[in-house]
Amino acid sequence: MTAQPTPPRPGCQVVLAEVRGTPVSAAELAALVAGRDRGAVVTFDGVVRDHDSPGRGPVTLLDYEGHPSAGQVIADVVAGVAAGSRAAAVAVVHRTGPLEVGECALAVAVAASHRGDAFETAARLVDEVKERLPVWKHQHFGDGSDEWVGLGGLDA
DSSP, X not given: OOOOOOOOOSOOEEEEEEEESSOOOHHXXXXXXXXXXXXXXXXXEEEOOSOOSTTSOOEEEEEEEEOTTHHHHHHHHHHHHHHTOOOSEEEEEEEOEEEETTOEEEEEEEEEXXXXXXHHHXXXXXXXXXXXXXXEEEEEETTSOEEXXXXXXXXX
């Protein structure tokens, strides 16, 4: 017997797509996308790590700043990924403002009938948001230095 491909679900629902200055976690988003008809919920918590540039000392703080268009851009990116997805529902939030090491900067949750569709959609969402969202990070290091990252060729 030959397995049939999973047909696309009509209309992957965008439950949430926003940039905000308050804490978020993938667990919070997972609760928004889960459902009785969804056998897989895949989540991603992109957290602030304690290092980045070699020789700069530990990262002590990140401060994310978003362009005024960031809210519309994340909505467009998430809608575009959802339109080509076999997942049932997605939710994505990117933080702005100061974040300590260990805090979540990007949370993604995807629910689908099958795990492959959920994993694929979650990976695309993370990649597309990181590539296209006009949010820049100001890294502060333990040695007192700092740097801006993601300025589109204007990195310090």
